[in-house]
Amino acid sequence: MAVGKWSGVKREPKKSSSMYEPIPDMYNHAGKSQIINAALRSLDAVARDAEVRWGIGKLESLADPELAARFEQARVRLNTALHGDDVNAVVDRCKDMIKGWKILEKRVSAAGHKPQQFRVWYHKGDAGQKYAFIQDAADAKFVDSDAIPYTMDDIARLIDTKYPLVNQVKEMWPGSVVESVKPTKTKNEELNDDLPF
Numbered sequence: 001m002a003v004g005k006w007s008g009v010k011r012e013p014k015k016s017s018s019m020y021e022p023i024p025d026m027y028n029h030a031g032k033s034q035i036i037n038a039a040l041r042s043l044d045a046v047a048r049d050a051e052v053r054w055g056i057g058k059l060e061s062l063a064d065p066e067l068a069a070r071f072e073q074a075r076v077r078l079n080t081a082l083h084g085d086d087v088n089a090v091v092d093r094c095k096d097m098i099k100g101w102k103i104l105e106k107r108v109s110a111a112g113h114k115p116q117q118f119r120v121w122y123h124k125g126d127a128g129q130k131y132a133f134i135q136d137a138a139d140a141k142f143v144d145s146d147a148i149p150y151t152m153d154d155i156a157r158l159i160d161t162k163y164p165l166v167n168q169v170k171e172m173w174p175g176s177v178v179e180s181v182k183p184t185k186t187k188n189e190e191l192n193d194d195l196p197f
Helices: 029-052 058-062 065-083 087-111 137-142 151-161 164-171 187-191
Strands: 120-124 131-132 148-151
Touching: 029 087, 029 120, 058 065, 058 087, 058 148, 065 087, 131 137, 131 151, 137 148, 148 151, 151 164
Parallel strands: 131 148
Antiparallel strands: 120 131
8 A cells, every 4th residue: 555654655555344455456567566656655755754744734824825725736736646546647647746845835934934844843653643742841832732742851750760771772773764663572472362272
C-alpha cells in the first residue's frame, strides 16, 4: 500500500460488499511501485516541511476558501490516481500537490500570517496522532488544540527512563533510525506464563 504520512494520501484496495477489489497492476510491478513511492516521498518532504513550520492543517485553514478548495481537489485527484493504474498520473498529481503546498504557503504569508516555527515543532506519528514539541511548558499556549504537546525535557526523560538502549545504539551508529517499537513484557508477565507440565 502506498501511503503519504504527511500529504494525507493513501492507496488501499476499495472495499466491496464481499471482498477487496484487485490492486492495480502498477503496485505489483517493482519498478512502478518504486516510482510511485519516490514521488510520494518527495511530496511528503514538502508537506512535512510546511506543516512542521505552520502546524498540521494550519495552512489550509488560513487560506481563502477558493484556494483551500482547489488544494483539497488536488489531494482528491491524487488519491484517485493512486486507485488507478497509471504511474505517470500519480507522478503528475504529486507534482500538482507540491506546487499547491508552495502556493498555499506563499498566499498565506502574503495575507500577513506567520509560522510559529521557533516556538512549536509539529510532527505526525505513524498512527496519525499529531504532536507538538516545545522548548518550554510555557509555550504550550501556542500549540494547536488537536496536537499533544511535549517539552524537550519530557522527551529526554522518556528516552532516558524507558529506552536507554536506544541511546547506546545511536552512539554506536550515528544516523540510525528507530523504525518501530514493540511492547516489552514486564517481569511479572515473564514469570507468570504457563508451566509446560
